[in-house]
Amino acid sequence: MTDYDIAIIGGGGAGLTAAIYAARARRRAVVFENAVTGGQIATTGLVENFPGFPAGVDGFELAQSFLQQAEKFGAELRYEDITSLSVGPDGRFRLQATESGVHTARAVIVAAGAHYNRLGVPGESELVGRGVSYCATCDGAFFQDQEVAGVGGGDSAIDEGLFLTRFASKVHVIHRRAELRASAMLQERAFANPKMAFTWNTVVERIEGKGQVEGVSLRNLETGATRTLPVGGVFIFVGQLPNNALLRGLVDLDDGGRALVDLTMRTSVPGLFVAGDLRTGAARQLVSACGDGATAALAAEHYLEEEPATHG
Amino acid sequence: MSDTREVTDLTWEADVVKSDLPVLVDFWAPWCGPCRMVAPIVEELGQEYAGKVNFFKMNTDENPQVPGKFGIRSIPSLLIFKGGELKGTIVGFRPKSDLKKRLDEALLA
Structure with a gap:
């Protein structure tokens, strides 16, 4: 003592x-x-x-x-x-x-x-370290030339999403609102980056994959439409x-x-x-x-x- | 003195699969901050478990095969093997007490 x-x-x-x-x-x-x-x-x-x-x-x-x-x-x-x-x-x-x-x-x-908050959806905890990540700088390099999803629209979501474009062929930003909350400068960079794609008004309902992430099940909050987006990684930044x-x-x-x-x-x-x-x-x-x-x-x-x- | 040695794709079979003792492998890369934090703890554990568990680290930048085989997508990841079989996986930085507990559990498994 x-x-x-x-x-x-x-x-x-x-x-x-x-x-x-x-x-x-x-x-x-x-x-x-x-x-x-x-x-x-x-x-x-x-x-x-x-x-x-x-x-x-x-x-x-x-x-x-x-x-x-x-x-x-x-x-x-x-x-x-x-x-x-x-x-x-x-x-x-x-x-x-x-x-x-x-x-x-x-x-x-x-x-x-x-x-960092978890999404709390099926598949998330099972696939941590198998494609589900909360740290782009830690894990981004494992997704060379793959498509990944980044969930969230705040500063950290966009900052880490931009970091991921160094490795990933495409970064799909999944955001439940119709606009980002991130700072104006980060937004400018994000919209100017051809590797960044934006899916608005949409939530992740489930992370799919056996042994490792194979995709995310998405639901559009306005239309109710659901679809699966094939990705190798899911980076979660939701507050x-x-x-x-x-x-x-x-x-x-x-x-x-x-x-x-x-x-x-x-x-x-x-x-x-x-x-x-x-x-x-x-x-x-x-x-x-x-x-x-x-x-x-x-x-x-x-x-x-x-x-x-x-x-x- | 360091008890944690480097293992590579080439030495994997001899050092890990055919090891008489259980093995812990720390997957890391130079650019990974949390890996740099976990390394000294793994070194300490390596000394504490000397003679009971062999400790290795593998640079994931230089060795694509083994990390690919085990689907490693986050580092640091610590994998524990017994008789060549995977007995436990610890993803991300954990305090030493937690690592010890998980290692002991994996050794009993």
Whole structure:
């Protein structure tokens, strides 16, 4: 068991930035990461909207440099999951970790982010890794000269769809609305790309294939017409769900399951902060997540300065 | 010291199919971020299971045949073999504790 000043749950942009600030304040800080350092950014090929990188920057490399910076200033990183978070009678937080047991902390910043939603259709879970994917940059190269489907119409759907055109002979964007939600620049690129095809007002009802993906069954929402589109891969980008399991019952959440925080990332629980995609109103951008992390770490530092006697 | 060796399309038969010990193969590629995260964990497991399980990695860019045969479409993918037969598949990045659990299950299968 280790007693930390500030425990940070989640090693994406928000969590790693919070760690840089906490460590530079000479606080004993730890980051718990249950998967890949960088969170969603780690599987983003090229990040083009992070200031300071006019030529873009590889998401995984950027996340690694966040981590190096946090570790250089003395933050600790543990690759494990936190399965429960509670407040003890002394006001200290208790964190149950999967590998190293129980730890305590005087302040906690939860920056656990969000995970991609599943479609929830037959065939999806059976064919994950067999043509069903949630990460174009991870798996796109396996679909050289094949036709694939990309489901969704937001930024990530279009960005990853464009990435897939490097490999696939055709990328069919399946979207349940008649227009995209993606940013104007991404839309311009998508419509100008001859490998991108658009199927509007349509949902995927079933993913077909024995052993690997062979096609998708589609239904047009306006006409009700159904058809099967033969594809070798299905890339699913249909929104995100907040990773709020630790927060439920502990802090107030909005209707979307994101934590209610004030402008300094404080929650309804003293000493508990939420930063990044998991907080209400998040812009869901790397740069704003990093900003949240800095804000939360400064607020946690302020909290530790104000409250030492009651927690000593 | 690394306990995880490279296996290729050419050495597959000897290293995996005919192995006396169970085998775990980590399918990866240099451009895959999550693969770079899973690699050090596979290395650690390779040391922990030394003498019980042989650990290999296969670069899917350089070896088209084996990944094609097993229909690998996502990496990292970890495949576990016993007596040359596929006993378990783990797709995507997982924390070490989860990998260990799945590996132990596959060894009992």
